[in-house]
Amino acid sequence: MVDFDTHVRRGHPVIFSLIIVFSIIELAISAWLVSRFNLRHDYMSFAVRDRTRFLLFASCWTIFFSLFYLALFLHSPTGGMMTSVLSHAVFLILTWIFWTAGAAAITAALGGGLNCSQHFVYCGQLNALEGFAWVVWIFVTFALLVVFFRGIAASRRGDGYRGSLVA
Numbered sequence: 001m002v003d004f005d006t007h008v009r010r011g012h013p014v015i016f017s018l019i020i021v022f023s024i025i026e027l028a029i030s031a032w033l034v035s036r037f038n039l040r041h042d043y044m045s046f047a048v049r050d051r052t053r054f055l056l057f058a059s060c061w062t063i064f065f066s067l068f069y070l071a072l073f074l075h076s077p078t079g080g081m082m083t084s085v086l087s088h089a090v091f092l093i094l095t096w097i098f099w100t101a102g103a104a105a106i107t108a109a110l111g112g113g114l115n116c117s118q119h120f121v122y123c124g125q126l127n128a129l130e131g132f133a134w135v136v137w138i139f140v141t142f143a144l145l146v147v148f149f150r151g152i153a154a155s156r157r158g159d160g161y162r163g164s165l166v167a
Contacts, residue, residue, distance in 0.1 A: 005166040008150065009077060012165065015146075016070040019139045020063055026132045027059035033125055042121050047109040052126075055106060055133055058098040062136065065091055078164045085151040086161040092144040099140050103133035 033052045036042070043049040069091060072082050081087060107113070107130055116123040147165070154163035 004150075004153070008146070008166050011146070012073050012077070013070060015139060015143050016066050016073070019136060019143065020066045020070070022132055022136045022139065023059045023062040023066065026055060026129070026136055027063060029125055029129045029132065030056040030059055033122060033129065036122065044120065044126075045109065048106070048126065051102065051105040051109050052129065054098075055102045055129060058095075058102045058133075059136075061098060062095055062140075065095070073165075077166050080164075081162065083164055084162050085147060085154050085165060088147045088165065089144070089151060089161070092140060092147055096137070096140050096144050099133065099137040103130070103137045106130050106133055 030052050034049075034056050037049050037052065043052075069082075069088065072080070077083060106126075110126055110130055113127055113130060114120050114123045116127070120126070150165050151161050154161065154165075157163070157167060
């Protein structure tokens with residue numbers, strides 16, 4: 001059987017760093033849009049305004065907890081309950097739900113994206129908000145799948161879901 005521990009030790013910081021970087025980009029775009037919406041009240045609809053606010057929350061949530069899990073994993077990848085498969089799974093499932101809801105909601109509010117040739121207010125920013133939301137969703141989905149398979153491996157080696165991501 002192939003030993004995936006070295007891949008997880010290398011890949012965990014990479015995927016979590018990508019999640020953090022793209023969440024920071026999403027945070028910047030959504031915070032700017034929320035600021036403009038609050039100042040000028042020139043949002044396309046209440047749906048766009050509220051979904052942008054939700055993506056701002058999802059970005060903050062993801063940055064905070066991803067930094068926390070990244071720091072814990074870098075400190076001690078094999079020890080502790082907070083670096084366990086179960087802990088990662090709970091965090092990533094909640095995060096995946098937030099990003100699925102946020103990305104799908106902003107996509108629905110924008111009708112799948114805006115055609116900027118029709119001169120919508122904040123057209124480029126809203127399209128970028130939608131695009132980066134889906135990018136973060138892809139990374140979180142990938143991380144969740146890896147944790148799921150590592151949970152199966154931890155269960156087979158007798159540790160259960162409280163076992164660490166690496167042996």
